[in-house]
Amino acid sequence: MVDMDKKVMARKMGRLIRSIWIFNWFNSCGVTELLPVVASIYDMERFGLIVVDNPKHADVLIVGGYQTEKSIKRVIRIYNQMPEPKAVMALGSCTITGGMYWDSYNTIKRLSDYIPVTIYVPGCPPRPEAVFQAVGMIFEHVNQLKKEVKGK
Amino acid sequence: MSWENYMPYIYAIFAPFALALFGIIYGLVLKGFDRKLAAHMQWRVGPPLRQPFYDVLKLFEKENIVPKNAVPWIFNSAPIISMGALILALLYLPIGPFNPVLGNYGDLIVLLYILALPGLAMMLGGFSSSSPYSAVGAQREFIMILSYEFPLAIIIFTFAWKYSILYPNLKAFSLLTFVEHPLWQNVGILGFIGLLILLITMLVVTTGEVGRMPFDIADAGTEISGGALLEYTGKNLGLFYLADAVKIVVMGTLIITFFFPYNLSSLLLHYFSLPHYAWLTIDFLFYLLKLFIISFVVVTVMRVAFPRFRVDQVVKFYWGYATLASLIALSLIVLDTVGGV
Ligand code: SF4
Numbered sequence: 001m002v003d004m005d006k007k008v009m010a011r012k013m014g015r016l017i018r019s020i021w022i023f024n025w026f027n028s029c030g031v032t033e034l035l036p037v038v039a040s041i042y043d044m045e046r047f048g049l050i051v052v053d054n055p056k057h058a059d060v061l062i063v064g065g066y067q068t069e070k071s072i073k074r075v076i077r078i079y080n081q082m083p084e085p086k087a088v089m090a091l092g093s094c095t096i097t098g099g100m101y102w103d104s105y106n107t108i109k110r111l112s113d114y115i116p117v118t119i120y121v122p123g124c125p126p127r128p129e130a131v132f133q134a135v136g137m138i139f140e141h142v143n144q145l146k147k148e149v150k151g152k
Numbered sequence: 153m154s155w156e157n158y159m160p161y162i163y164a165i166f167a168p169f170a171l172a173l174f175g176i177i178y179g180l181v182l183k184g185f186d187r188k189l190a191a192h193m194q195w196r197v198g199p200p201l202r203q204p205f206y207d208v209l210k211l212f213e214k215e216n217i218v219p220k221n222a223v224p225w226i227f228n229s230a231p232i233i234s235m236g237a238l239i240l241a242l243l244y245l246p247i248g249p250f251n252p253v254l255g256n257y258g259d260l261i262v263l264l265y266i267l268a269l270p271g272l273a274m275m276l277g278g279f280s281s282s283s284p285y286s287a288v289g290a291q292r293e294f295i296m297i298l299s300y301e302f303p304l305a306i307i308i309f310t311f312a313w314k315y316s317i318l319y320p321n322l323k324a325f326s327l328l329t330f331v332e333h334p335l336w337q338n339v340g341i342l343g344f345i346g347l348l349i350l351l352i353t354m355l356v357v358t359t360g361e362v363g364r365m366p367f368d369i370a371d372a373g374t375e376i377s378g379g380a381l382l383e384y385t386g387k388n389l390g391l392f393y394l395a396d397a398v399k400i401v402v403m404g405t406l407i408i409t410f411f412f413p414y415n416l417s418s419l420l421l422h423y424f425s426l427p428h429y430a431w432l433t434i435d436f437l438f439y440l441l442k443l444f445i446i447s448f449v450v451v452t453v454m455r456v457a458f459p460r461f462r463v464d465q466v467v468k469f470y471w472g473y474a475t476l477a478s479l480i481a482l483s484l485i486v487l488d489t490v491g492g493v
Contacts, residue, residue, distance in 0.1 A: 015213050018206035040195045048206055056383060083386055
């Protein structure tokens, strides 16, 4: 039974990672280093990653940088609108510890206190290479899963 | 009765499935080429050619959400109507060397109405999904339909009129007539210019019909975040994605039928001989090539070269310039015919 589940899971994940549609939520400086990822030098469309216009078509929500008390409400709302299965990628040190805004009165300190975060990408701001490393780690994870299923 | 008596029935049952499969697969392939070539034009590497297939597979894995305030039966049937109408349209069209499956049962006027259905389905889906953005998108879709149908109708009636003059014994609105007698040889210099203008108008109308970049006001991402498709997820969105892919095959075939119904076999038949099925294969491959070139011009070049128009600009473009151009072409062809007689 467990094996069966794993097989279904591996097949599902294999399909999901091949085409990842991203919805961006940025309201801070964290965006500056993600723009090159979309543009022609790093070109994330090579891996089937594209940016979509609304959360209902998206698979991955990218939250960039610090969130204020007000904007985190919108993040939660956007997260709830996304169809399952979904994932959240948090960019920048600010989402992990508050970063340079650690003692600010109106920013949240840790994103995973509010929504489940799948993967954190550290950096202030993270380099495009770091974003790709995060994506690569997800691909690697799914490949491992597939290998396990095949090996049995 | 021998099994050969059943052949028409077997053909009638299997042809729609085969056509649907062909339309979906080649539509997705064209989409893959479109994304790859557009990426190269923008100095990028671009996704692999199989990317649209991956997208569809993923969309069918995702959760299917029906909004709480939506009208579920309209909301869920809109993508199916859209898909079904496009496959029905494929049945009326001659696919390369093969004659249309329903060639004897309907003509261009039926096709004109069927081609309006996918847009109407998208509109219904948008209105029924209870989101204000979708409602705005649906209204814009309606404006699009109103805009491009007029020049398209003028093009079709120009062709039908010319054929009714040239061949009074044949059905003027039948696509079979169009395929068997290409128009280019039968017109003088004025008519030739008229046909060229008609071709350009038809290409522009097609870009609007498939809803791509300069005319994608209905699902403008940065303005109304997806428009009529906003609330669709999972399977329903996947079906709309497929319908979008089939649409370019349908419209491309329509252009081929009107303007380039030539086959390689009739040209090469005098030089060497091949068995019948080999000629069929060659003609079919040639048809695929023609479709690819049309898709490249209509979708890829247009969307890379032009940014999006405003709503009022689109209406002005189609009702003003495109209609004017097709009317000029009509009068040129009329002049050519009357002067020639
Ligand atoms: S991590 Fe650095 S770049 Fe990102 S939002 Fe915080 S301060 Fe700005």
